[in-house]
Amino acid sequence: MGKLFGFPKMNRSHPIETLSFVQHPNMFRRVVKRGFGSIARQLSYWTHPHRSSERIEWRRFINKKNTRCSVMSASSTKRLAVLEGDGIGPEIMSVTLSVLEEVSRHFQIPFKFEKALFGGAAIDECGDPFPAQTQKLCLESDAVLLACIGGYKWDSLPRKQRPETGLLGLRKSLQLFANLRPAKVFDQLIDSSTLKPEVLKGVDLVVVRELTGDVYFGEPKGISLQNSKRIGYNNMIYSEDEVERIGRVAFEVARLRNRRLCSVDKSNVLDVSQLWREVIVSLSKEYPDIELSHMYVDNAAMQLVRNPRQFDTIVTGNLFGDILSDEASMLVGSLGMLPSASLGKPNSPGVFEPVHGSAPDIAGQDKANPLACILSAAMMLKYQFQLDEASHAVERAVYRVLEKGYRTSDIMSPGKTLVGCKEMGEQVLKQLQLIQSSEFQTAGSSKR
Numbered sequence: 003m004g005k006l007f008g009f010p011k012m013n014r015s016h017p018i019e020t021l022s023f024v025q026h027p028n029m030f031r032r033v034v035k036r037g038f039g040s041i042a043r044q045l046s047y048w049t050h051p052h053r054s055s056e057r058i059e060w061r062r063f064i065n066k067k068n069t070r071c072s073v074m075s076a077s078s079t080k081r082l083a084v085l086e087g088d089g090i091g092p093e094i095m096s097v098t099l100s101v102l103e104e105v106s107r108h109f110q111i112p113f114k115f116e117k118a119l120f121g122g123a124a125i126d127e128c129g130d131p132f133p134a135q136t137q138k139l140c141l142e143s144d145a146v147l148l149a150c151i152g153g154y155k156w157d158s159l160p161r162k163q164r165p166e167t168g169l170l171g172l173r174k175s176l177q178l179f180a181n182l183r184p185a186k187v188f189d190q191l192i193d194s195s196t197l198k199p200e201v202l203k204g205v206d207l208v209v210v211r212e213l214t215g216d217v218y219f220g221e222p223k224g225i226s227l228q229n230s231k232r233i234g235y236n237n238m239i240y241s242e243d244e245v246e247r248i249g250r251v252a253f254e255v256a257r258l259r260n261r262r263l264c265s266v267d268k269s270n271v272l273d274v275s276q277l278w279r280e281v282i283v284s285l286s287k288e289y290p291d292i293e294l295s296h297m298y299v300d301n302a303a304m305q306l307v308r309n310p311r312q313f314d315t316i317v318t319g320n321l322f323g324d325i326l327s328d329e330a331s332m333l334v335g336s337l338g339m340l341p342s343a344s345l346g347k348p349n350s351p352g353v354f355e356p357v358h359g360s361a362p363d364i365a366g367q368d369k370a371n372p373l374a375c376i377l378s379a380a381m382m383l384k385y386q387f388q389l390d391e392a393s394h395a396v397e398r399a400v401y402r403v404l405e406k407g408y409r410t411s412d413i414m415s416p417g418k419t420l421v422g423c424k425e426m427g428e429q430v431l432k433q434l435q436l437i438q439s440s441e442f443q444t445a446g447s448s449k450r
């Protein structure tokens with residue numbers, strides 16, 4: 003049993019009064035003694051032994067009609083599997099965890115970070131990029147935070163032992179079939195891109211990439227001999243069900259955005275893409291409010307740099323999505339700015355990771371941009387835990403840091419302040435604290 007935790011406690015902007023604590027054998031008695039008997043019945047539910055690690059919050063609000071109401075909620079400790087991986091991974095993850103610690107402190111969301119070996123680091127330690135212990139931890143966690151894997155050191159290993167195979171194993175074992183990769187141009191970074199500002203202004207798109215099928219996983223695959231010459235082959239395969247499953251996610255995502263969905267394929271040449279298009283067209287009948295268009299992937303690659311504003315939501319297969327999302331990163335200014343969320347079944351752990359790789363060329367030099375990793379953590383707060391307020395606070399902190407002119411070298415432009423990975427993290431933390439304390443003050447003054 004935990005000990006009484008901050009009782010009573012005033013916090014956050016909206017509730018006029020908040021009690022927050024984790025369970026304690028005497029809690030029930032103390033609460034009643036302090037005159038909060040009206041919640042005793044609810045407490046007897048939340049104090050069930052199975053809920054012993056849960057934090058309990060009881061808040062009194064003044065609602066819109068100016069009447070008082072109370073809400074009882076319990077937030078359990080969220081177990082996060084933390085995979086630092088390789089290259090710049092440990093640097094960007096360390097900064098991201100400090101941001102999450104601040105979120106935890108302010109929003110009173112208990113996180114338990116559990117680090118595990120993954121990728122090249124795991125190969126060095128135990129010869130396997132995705133060890134069974136790491137897999138177990140990920141499956142038992144509420145979410146997985148991943149930095150990045152890979153590097154020159156492991157490039158010549160047999161395929162099965164490579165860090166990239168570990169990443170595919172992670173996605174497959176958690177059944178993460180939907181990968182959301184948003185690319186939103188920040189006004190402050192418009193000069194960091196190699197493209198013209200007038201092309202970039204207002205770009206806000208998301209690539210919905212299928213993540214557990216396609217040529218990445220299709221069988222047969224390999225390298226073998228044919229007429230005494232070697233041939234290499236992979237198999238681009240999609241079943242109807244797989245296309246329908248990712249199609250549904252994409253239509254739903256489009257519905258929450260500007261209701262425009264562009265399905266990207268290569269149906270002029272590939273049978274697998276012909277099936278893809280047929281399934282998406284048939285599914286569209288269930289989404290009459292969504293404007294559906296189709297584009298061949300070669301054209302889409304060109305249109306993304308010619309006129310990216312035409313896109314809202316893009317849905318595509320694993321391989322095309324990999325390439326197009328890297329391309330989209332240059333709209334924003336750098337790969338170091340693109341976060342992602344890989345999601346599977348509802349209530350199962352997702353993986354939240356930047357789109358970029360381990361950047362071995364700058365690893366260990368404090369040059370990495372940690373913002374994609376921090377923004378991936380913000381996606382975790384929103385998509386895995388529905389903590390929209392906390393997620394927005396992190397996004398706003400990143401926005402403010404950019405507004406103040408801090409830049410890592412990948413997004414540097416004249417007149418801005420060049421900082422390293424650590425300092426960028428400290429600036430985000432500082433802005434996050436400022437945002438939170440200003441909200442606290444606003445709440446305080448509105449009570450007076």
Ligand SMILES: NC(=O)c1ccc[n+]([C@@H]2O[C@H](COP(=O)([O-])OP(=O)(O)OC[C@H]3O[C@@H](n4cnc5c(N)ncnc54)[C@H](O)[C@@H]3O)[C@@H](O)[C@H]2O)c1
Binds near residue numbers: 149166355371
């Ligand atoms: N999800 C992943 O973990 C992932 C994704 C892509 C590539 N990889 C692996 O990463 C390794 C390197 O691959 P690559 O060089 O093709 O791609 P990369 O994304 O690692 O790097 C491409 C370029 O972008 C720069 N860059 C990337 N992230 C950055 C950041 N946060 N801040 C500043 N600059 C950044 C790098 O310095 C490099 O110049 C390979 O082993 C590859 O397989 C892993």
Ligand SMILES: CC(C)[C@H](C(=O)O)[C@@H](O)C(=O)O
Binds near residue numbers: 167170
């Ligand atoms: C490293 C590799 C397996 C991975 C992919 O191709 O999916 C990467 O490029 C990504 O985009 O996450």
